[in-house]
Amino acid sequence: MSNVIQEFSRFAHQYDHYNIIQVQVAKILAEKIPLDNYSTLLDIGCGSGEIFRKLQKKIKTFELFVVLDSSEKMLEIHPQTEIVTKVCANFNDKNFIDALPLKQYDLLLSSSALQWSNDLDFTVGKLSTLSNRFYAAIFTSGTFKTLHRTANINSPIYSAEKLQETILEYYNDASFVLHHYTLDFDSVREMLQYIKKSGVSGGEKKLSYRQIKYLMEKYPLDHLEFEVLFVNAKN
Numbered sequence: 001m002s003n004v005i006q007e008f009s010r011f012a013h014q015y016d017h018y019n020i021i022q023v024q025v026a027k028i029l030a031e032k033i034p035l036d037n038y039s040t041l042l043d044i045g046c047g048s049g050e051i052f053r054k055l056q057k058k059i060k061t062f063e064l065f066v067v068l069d070s071s072e073k074m075l076e077i078h079p080q081t082e083i084v085t086k087v088c089a090n091f092n093d094k095n096f097i098d099a100l101p102l103k104q105y106d107l108l109l110s111s112s113a114l115q116w117s118n119d120l121d122f123t124v125g126k127l128s129t130l131s132n133r134f135y136a137a138i139f140t141s142g143t144f145k146t147l148h149r150t151a152n153i154n155s156p157i158y159s160a161e162k163l164q165e166t167i168l169e170y171y172n173d174a175s176f177v178l179h180h181y182t183l184d185f186d187s188v189r190e191m192l193q194y195i196k197k198s199g200v201s202g203g204e205k206k207l208s209y210r211q212i213k214y215l216m217e218k219y220p221l222d223h224l225e226f227e228v229l230f231v232n233a234k235n
């Protein structure tokens with residue numbers, strides 16, 4: 001199990017308090033999906049089911065709603081209905097698509113999860129074989145930008161440019177929109193706690209005591225920054 005997965009599992013039950021931004025992101029992503037007669041859907045990195053809850057109300061034609069996550073604990077929290085099939089798999093694993101019940105879906109979705117792909121070419125390449133319609137929201141390296149700059153560390157996640165380039169390699173047509181969010185905090189200590197618990201920080205190296213002390217003195221903002229790339233891709 002990688003650090004990323006452990007972090008999501010450890011906070012699975014308290015997770016809903018720390019996912020303010022992800023909930024907004026999932027809401028916007030769900031709104032972008034045009035109403036259509038979709039019958040099969042696959043949600044990658046489904047978490048506690050934000051996407052399912054939003055789409056269940058909007059689209060009544062689903063017959064199979066497959067949700068994939070690498071955390072058993074997240075899958076336990078995800079709503080279970082007669083149309084939901086839960087798959088525990090890691091999108092970084094070589095044969096992860098073998099675990100899926102179908103090889104083709106009307107709609108492929110992913111909200112706030114694909115930033116944790118270890119090899120974007122691999123993950124996007126595999127996912128592109130599963131559906132001709134791909135809607136996603138992916139956190140970019142612009143997330144916690146000023147914090148990273150102040151602590152002099154590189155973001156562990158992909159830039160918007162890299163994400164767009166890779167997606168365009170596997171889809172004929174794609175449009176992208178960047179959204180920025182901020183979240184206010186009373187102190188840098190609270191910000192660091194939020195980062196640890198929100199699951200947006202998963203792959204980051206632990207900050208040293210010295211780096212934390214430095215950030216507390218020098219971080220110039222009273223908020224955290226988030227940058228999310230919204231993707232609408234077709235083949």
Ligand SMILES: C[S@@+](CC[C@H](N)C(=O)[O-])C[C@H]1O[C@@H](n2cnc3c(N)ncnc32)[C@H](O)[C@@H]1O
Nearest residue numbers: 008045046047050069070071090091111113116
């Ligand atoms: C920030 S949460 C987002 C959850 C949900 N999609 C939402 O919008 O609320 C990211 C989810 O991706 C899952 N995840 C992270 N890395 C993964 C991987 N390599 N394979 C499968 N799922 C992964 C985590 O377990 C977590 O449930």
